[in-house]
Amino acid sequence: MKTSDEKTLREAVQGVDGEICWQEALSLHTTLRIGGPADVLVMPKDLKALARLVRQAREQNVPIFVMGGTNLLVRDGGIRGIVVKLSHFEKITDLNATQIDTEGGVLLSNLARHAMKRGLSGLEFAQGIPGTVGGAVVMNAGTREGEIADRLTAIRIVESDGTIRTVTRSEMEFGYRSSRIPKGVIVAAVFQLHPSSLPEIQRRMRVFIDRRKATQPLTLPNAGSIFKNPNGHFAAQLVEKVGLKGHRIGDAQVSERHANFIVNLGRATAKEVLQLIRLIGKRVEEQTGITLELELRIVGQDR
Numbered sequence: 001m002k003t004s005d006e007k008t009l010r011e012a013v014q015g016v017d018g019e020i021c022w023q024e025a026l027s028l029h030t031t032l033r034i035g036g037p038a039d040v041l042v043m044p045k046d047l048k049a050l051a052r053l054v055r056q057a058r059e060q061n062v063p064i065f066v067m068g069g070t071n072l073l074v075r076d077g078g079i080r081g082i083v084v085k086l087s088h089f090e091k092i093t094d095l096n097a098t099q100i101d102t103e104g105g106v107l108l109s110n111l112a113r114h115a116m117k118r119g120l121s122g123l124e125f126a127q128g129i130p131g132t133v134g135g136a137v138v139m140n141a142g143t144r145e146g147e148i149a150d151r152l153t154a155i156r157i158v159e160s161d162g163t164i165r166t167v168t169r170s171e172m173e174f175g176y177r178s179s180r181i182p183k184g185v186i187v188a189a190v191f192q193l194h195p196s197s198l199p200e201i202q203r204r205m206r207v208f209i210d211r212r213k214a215t216q217p218l219t220l221p222n223a224g225s226i227f228k229n230p231n232g233h234f235a236a237q238l239v240e241k242v243g244l245k246g247h248r249i250g251d252a253q254v255s256e257r258h259a260n261f262i263v264n265l266g267r268a269t270a271k272e273v274l275q276l277i278r279l280i281g282k283r284v285e286e287q288t289g290i291t292l293e294l295e296l297r298i299v300g301q302d303r
């Protein structure tokens with residue numbers, strides 16, 4: 001990533017409507033509560049402001065990173081360039097009886113609740129997955145009950161020259177917690193759902209939420225699953241099998257509740273989390289022959 005000097009950064013954000021926070025600690029914006037500063041964090045007010053920001057950043061050759069913050073480990077040195085949060089992209093629009101158009105910054109749980117209230121089924125699994133619609137599309141977020149790609153029909157992205165383009169489902173490729181999508185900031189997504197009875201949707205959501213509460217360390221800062229489940233295995237079981245459940249490096253700990261979660265006990269650093277991740281990967285590989293693949297996205301630079 002190119003290091004940008006202050007003058008080019010100022011020119012890149014010049015005249016952009018919205019909050020502009022210099023040297024913002026990203027630990028304030030990640031669910032792990034870890035992460036060094038962004039050179040500048042921008043929350044554009046609307047689409048016009050975002051398009052301007054993206055265009056100016058390209059002209060100044062300043063990198064942009066978009067985040068929701070729930071599946072991320074930001075290294076202790078932070079992120080150079082511009083970090084964007086779509087905090088003002090929160091609108092949900094009903095297109096017709098079964099289609100919903102949602103902006104990229106909408107929280108996935110809010111979208112799931114909106115669908116539920118309209119008696120639309122298909123996103124019950126998303127209740128309880130934190131993060132934004134944009135992040136959920138990139139990650140193809142999901143559970144064993146379903147994933148984002150199942151219901152998605154199109155997205156709108158802002159390309160690097162500031163133009164807005166609609167990308168249809170057939171132009172996107174999805175895999176297990178992965179996607180191949182044209183480059184750009186996802187500013188909206190359209191979902192196709194189907195009618196169902198409200199009590200049935202509520203019942204399903206309750207089951208999923210209760211399961212989360214029973215199995216996940218929801219009272220401590222975390223970033224969800226660290227590793228993808230390897231074919232035919234559960235990452236949590238493998239971590240437990242090699243004796244690392246509860247293992248701690250500094251304030252980073254393999255959760256005692258769910259061994260595929262790492263929790264921040266207070267002042268954990270990204271360095272400690274990374275040491276723990278490396279240790280788990282090495283131990284699981286040595287003892288089981290299985291190579292774990294990260295689900296967590298690691299970004300930024302070391303201190």
Ligand SMILES: Cc1cc2nc3c(=O)[nH]c(=O)nc-3n(C[C@H](O)[C@H](O)[C@H](O)COP(=O)(O)OP(=O)(O)OC[C@H]3O[C@@H](n4cnc5c(N)ncnc54)[C@H](O)[C@@H]3O)c2cc1C
Nearest residue numbers: 067068069070071130131132134135136138141142186224
């Ligand atoms: C307690 C907990 C439980 C979780 N449970 C689940 C679960 O059951 N299933 C699951 O799949 N995940 C789960 N997660 C992980 C996480 O919530 C999801 O992956 C979520 O979809 C990430 O969304 P985000 O907005 O936070 O994106 P981030 O984590 O910030 O980013 C993920 C990637 O998306 C990119 N991105 C984000 N927004 C945009 C955008 N608008 N345009 C372009 N690129 C973008 C980022 O640059 C990054 O590469 C859980 C996390 C926590 C903390």
